[in-house]
Amino acid sequence: MKKSIAVLALCLATAISSFAQFRWGATAGYNGNNLTFKQDIVSVSSTSGFTAGGIGELMFPGIGFGIDLGLMYNMQGAKVNLGQKKVWSSLGYGNENVTLHSLTIPFHLRFKWTRLNGLEDIIAPLIYGGPEFNIQVAHGKCKAFKYSGDDLSLTVGGGVELKKKWQITGGYSWGMTYALKTKLLDNYSAQSRQWHIRLAYFF
Numbered sequence: 001m002k003k004s005i006a007v008l009a010l011c012l013a014t015a016i017s018s019f020a021q022f023r024w025g026a027t028a029g030y031n032g033n034n035l036t037f038k039q040d041i042v043s044v045s046s047t048s049g050f051t052a053g054g055i056g057e058l059m060f061p062g063i064g065f066g067i068d069l070g071l072m073y074n075m076q077g078a079k080v081n082l083g084q085k086k087v088w089s090s091l092g093y094g095n096e097n098v099t100l101h102s103l104t105i106p107f108h109l110r111f112k113w114t115r116l117n118g119l120e121d122i123i124a125p126l127i128y129g130g131p132e133f134n135i136q137v138a139h140g141k142c143k144a145f146k147y148s149g150d151d152l153s154l155t156v157g158g159g160v161e162l163k164k165k166w167q168i169t170g171g172y173s174w175g176m177t178y179a180l181k182t183k184l185l186d187n188y189s190a191q192s193r194q195w196h197i198r199l200a201y202f203f
Contacts, residue, residue: 021058021059021060021061022056022057022058022059023056023057023202023203024054024055024056024202024203025054025055025056025057025167025200025201025202025203026052026053026054026055026200026201027051027052027053027054027055027070027072027198027199027200027201028050028051028052028053028198028199029050029051029052029196029197029198029199030048030049030050030051030196030197031048031049031050031051031074031075031076031194031195031196032046032048032194032195032196033046033047033048033049033075033076033077033078033192033193033194034046034047034078034192034193034194035077035078035080035098035179035180035190035191035192035193036175036190036191036192036193037188037189037190038187038188038189038190039188041084041085041185041188042080042081042082042084042085042088043080043081043084044078044079044080044081044190045078045079045081046078046079047077047078047079047097047099049074049075049076049077049099050075051072051073051074051075051104051196051198052072052073053070053071053072053073053104054070054071054072055068055069055070055072055106055200056068056069056070057110057202059110059112059114061114062114064111064112064113064114064115065109065110065111066109066110066111066112067107067108067109067110067130068106068107068108068110068128069105069106069107069108070104070105070106071103071104071105072103072104072105072106073101073102073103073104074101074102074103074104074134074194075099075100075101075102076099076100076102076134076179076192076194077097077098077099077100077140077192078098078190079095079096079097079098080095080096080098080142081094081095081096082094082095082096082144083095087184087185088144088182088184091144093142093144096140096142096144097140097142098139098140098142098145098180099139099140100134100136100138100139100140100147100179100180100192101136101137101138101139102134102135102136102137103134103135103137104132104133104134104135105132105133105134105135106130106131106132106155107130107131107132107133108128108129108130108155109128109129109130110126110127110128110129111126111127111128112124112125112126112161113125113126120161121163121164122162122163123160123161123162124160124161124164125158125159125160125161126158126159126160126161126167126169127156127157127158128155128156128157128158128169128171129154129155129156129157130154130155131152131153131154131155131176132152132153132154132155132173133150133152134150134151134152134153134179134192135149135150136148136149136150136151136179139180143183144182144183144184145180145181145182145183146180146181146182146183147179147180148177148178148179148180148181151175151176151177151178151179151191151192152175152176152177153173153174153175153176153192153194154173154174154176155171155172155173155174156171156172157169157170157171157172157196158170158171164202165201165202166199166200166201166202167198167199167200167201167202168197168198168199169197169198169200170195170196170197170198171195171196171198172193172194172195172196173192173193173194173195173196174191174193175190175191175192175193176191177191178190178191179191179192
C-alpha cells in the first residue's frame, strides 16, 4: 500500500512539474503595521517594519493561474497607549511599542496576465490573495501582554512583473485570529493589520 502511494505521488509530482513552471526567488519590503482590539479602551497607532525572505511561484502556462508560497521574517505590531487606563498606568505602563517578530508562511492563489501579445515579456500585471500563517518567534519587552504564539491572516494584493524576473507588489493583510491579549483583562485581545510593499527577484 505504501509503495503504491509513493508511486502515485511520484507520478503526480512528475505530471505537475512537466505542466507547471516553478521558480524560487528572494523578496524584501516595507510594512505599515497596526493592531485592532476587540474594544476601544485605549488608543492604538501604527508602526513601521519590514519583511524579508524567500518566495516560490508555481504557474500553469497558458492560463495565467498559479500559486505562490514562501518563508519570510515579518515584523508586526503597533503602539498601544496603556497609560490611558489606571489598571495599567498604576503599574508604570505608558505608550508602549508592541512588536511581534514572526516567521510568515504565505499561500496565495494568483493570476498573472500572460497573453498580451508579447508585452508580458516586459511587463505583466498580477493579482493575488490567500492566507498567511504567522509563527511568532519573538516579541517586545512589554509584559502587559501574553502572546498567542501564532496567528492567521488573510491577504489580498496586486502588482506587476518586469522582464520575467522582478515583481513589485502591494497588499493588505487582515488578522483572522488574535495575535495577543492583555494579562489583566483576559478578553481584551487584538488582531494584526498590515499593508506592505514588496520587491521580489526570481532566479
